[in-house]
Structure formats: C-alpha cells, structure tokens
Amino acid sequence: MLYLESKPYSYNLYLMPYFLPDQVKTIRQQWIPGLAQVAAAGVSVFLLNSINRPSLQILSGLPFLLFTAWIFLQARDWKKLTRYGTVWLIAQTAAIFLSSLIISREGNVGWHILINNCFVLICLLARQYVQDGSKFFVKGVLLWIFLSAGSSAFVNFINSNMALSPDIPLHTGMRVFQFTLVGLTGFATPYIFHAFAFLLDNYFTIPEYKSLLRSKVLVTGKKTYAFMYFVLFMTIIGSAFQLTGSMSFLYIVLSSASLFEGITGVVLSAVLFIMAVLAFAAIFVSLYLMRNIITGRMATVKMSNGLIYAMHYIPLFNLLAVFFNCEAVQEHNSRKENATFYIQRNTSPLAHWIVALGIIVAIINVIRTWLAYNSAFSSTYPSYFREESSGEYQFIRLSLIIIIALYFIKVLGYILLYNHRKAVHLIVILNIAIMALSLFEVLPLVLLFSTAALASFYVMLEIFHPALHDEDALLITESYPE
Secondary structure (H helix, E strand, C coil), rough: CCCCEEEEEEEECCCCCCCCCCHHHHHHHHHHHHHHEEEHHHEEEHHHHHHHHHHHHHHHHHHHHHHHHHHHHHHHHHHHHHHHHHHHHHHHHHHHHHHHHHHHHCCCCHHHHHHHHHHHHHHHHHHHHCCCCCCCHHHHHHHHHHCCHHHHHHHHHHHHHCCCCCCCCCHHHHHHHHHHHHHHHHHHHHHHHHHHHHHHHHHHHCCHHHHHHHHHCCCCCHHHHHHHHHHHHHHHEEEEEEEEHHHHHHHHHHHCCCCCHHHHHHHHHHHHHHHHHHHHHHHHHHHHCCCHHHHHHHHHCCCHHHHHHHHHCCCCHHEEEHHHHHHCCCCCCCHHHHHHHHHHHHCCCCCHHHHHHHHHHHHHHHHHHHHHHHHHHCCCCCCCCCCCHHHHHHHHHHHHHHHHCCCCCCCHHHHCCCCCCHHHHHHHHHHHHHHHHCCCCCCCHHHHHHHHHHHHHHHHHHCCCCCCCCHHHHHHHHCCCC
C-alpha cells in the first residue's frame, strides 16, 4: 500500500502519502531551478530594452531544461541527460528560428503561441520517453496540459497584460511589481511540474494510487496538505487565466478576418479552442483533487467548520484557512477514523447562511433587473434604439426577461438545497447562465465567474450533501455492518 497507515506519523510529515520517498527528495531540491526561474524573470523584466526575442527564448528555455531534466541530474544518469538535452536543444533552436521567420512574414505574434506550446510539448514527450518509455505519450500530454494551463499561463498573462515599454525607467514600481509576480510564480513552477509529473507516474504504475486520489478521508499531514493545496490552487488560477485568454484571443481571431486570413486564422482558432478546453479540464480536475485534499486534512484534525472549508476557495482568505488547518493538532491516524468522523459530523451552520443570503440576493436582483427593464430605454436613448424593430432592443429586452425568470428558479433551487443534491447542480448552472446573459459583452469576466461557479459547486456539495464513495464508503460499511 502506498498510504502506510501503520507507519508512525513522522513518516507522513513531509509529502507522503501522495509521493514516494525518492520523489519527495526531488521535490525538496526544486528551490535550485526555482531560483534559476527567478533570475530569468529578473533579466526579462529589467533588461527588456537591451535583449532581443531569441535571447529571451533561450533565457526562459534554460531554467525549463534545468527543472525538467532534474531527475536525470539527481540520478547522475548522463546518458539519459544527454539524450533529453539533445532533443531540447534541437526543439529550442527550431522554435527560435520558426518564431523569427513566421512572425516577420505574418506580421502578428499569434503563431508564437502555437510554436511555444509545441516546443514545450515535444520536450515533455521526450522527457517521459527517455525516463521510462511507459505510456510516455499519455503522460507527456497530460503533463503539458497541467503545466501550460497552470503556472505558465499565469506568467504569460502577467507579461502580456503588463507589457512595459523599453522607455519606462527600470526603477519604476510597475517593473518591480511585475517581477514580484512573475518571480514568485516562476519559483513555484518546478514544484508544480514535479508534483504533477509524480502524480501521473504513480497513477499509471501503482494500482492502489487511483483509490488514494479519489479518497476524501485520507490521513493527511500538514506539509502534505499545504504543498498539495497550493500546487492545485495555483493550477486553478493559471488555468482560469488560460481559459479567459484563449477564448478572448479566439474572439479576436474570428472577428478580425483581415488580420488572420487563410491558414493562419484556421490554425490559430483550432489551437486556441483546444487550449481553452484543456484549461477547463485542468480546472475541473484540480478542483476535484483540491476538495479531496481539504476534506482529508480537516477530517484528520477533526475540524468540521464549514466556513473554514469554504475559505479555501476564496483568494487571500484561503491563507487563513490553510494556517488554521496547519496549526490544528492531528486527531486521527486512520482512514476509518476519518470516514466515521466525516459521516457523523453535524450540518454546518454555514448552510443556513448560504440559503438565506442566496434567496435575499436573488430577490434583490429580481427587483434590480425589473427596474432596469422598465427604465433602460427611457427618453434619453435615441428613438431608433427604442424602436420595437430594433434587433439590439429586442435582444436586451428578452435577456432581461430571461434573467428575471432564472432568478425565480434560483430561489426555488435554494429552497430545495437541503433535501435535493441536484439542486446544487441547478444553482451552479443558473449562476453561469445569468452571468453569461448579464455580461455577454465582457467575455473574460464571464469565464472567470464561471470558474468561481465551478468552485462553488464543491463548496455547496460538501456543505449540504457530503458523501463518501468507493473505498471510503466501504470503510463505513465495515464499521457499521448491517
């Protein structure tokens, strides 16, 4: 068994039971490539006006080579290191050449996204093949999804949205702020990469590991909990930015035929759509795993506070939640104890607040929407806009009517929330639909709020309808046989 309940707690103090001892050793050493990432971020931010694109690509590629090849360096397997390093060098050279050639001809940087992702994918496939060759394609693609849709997407979002002119003085606070965000994320990237690399390796090689990942009541040490939580949380944040960025750029590509003609528009549209779908998948999987990590730790320390659980999904407040869970003393030493506690705990008072506030807010929004419906087309609007035949007028009018109807259904959903598990699904779907109709002109906000709605799904599910499945449920059956 990978999760060794019979072992003393000191064995679980670090990153067991999700990682093997050798894997734990590798993860602990990632501060070295992490610092290399920080150094590369510093050069790219503060020397932006004195370095060209090829040099920047090489600069970012070297730390990538360091942390992806770390297992070969650690094992001093020079043969595998040479094989992987050769693939990296060829792929890096090809990426630089193609980027310079295509961007200069096409006149846009859209192709750079495709080239960069292909470079990363080729390197990860080569790494997995050189490492052991077992299911290298599946593991390489999955690892690329979590890396490209996680921390790397967050770094790209920061750099693209905080693009600084070379004329801006180096000492400005904006540059320092950008370096802080990119540096911290870059430092965490090697940890995130190896966490998912080892999770995938163990998932495909250890039969019991699938049960471990599905468990909601696994005995979890504080360092295991804190590490896994922040890896998954950063992946969710990065994937959310990847989702919004990909869909926003896709909208630009589809609506700007003059800029993206022919094969360029087709290829970019397909790539951006695929990246958006993969980012959504990364969000969903990471939320599922994060839920299991949180419930496992809270059961281990015998904590049933629903507010603490919900705070894990709210940025900044999640720091307090992690602090409380890390400071709590371990009370249970087996999955059976955790499962029994999980089933016997009382319903959190937070459930009543969620229902009460949900109904109140829904009613207020019904009133606000109705007032908007009556006053949106007052005499201050042009007469042609208020014409019944106006397509925009009819669309907005219909949208407001639908939103009002959805809010009434949402009130019903909150009333049914205590006794019907499907009500959770209904409320989440309604939230996404209402946001899509209310903010249809601001696509990034719709997608970010949709990510928050998915997170609320796991919050409400645990608050109102906690349940154990598979092996976790069998533990309860063994404790209380009929």
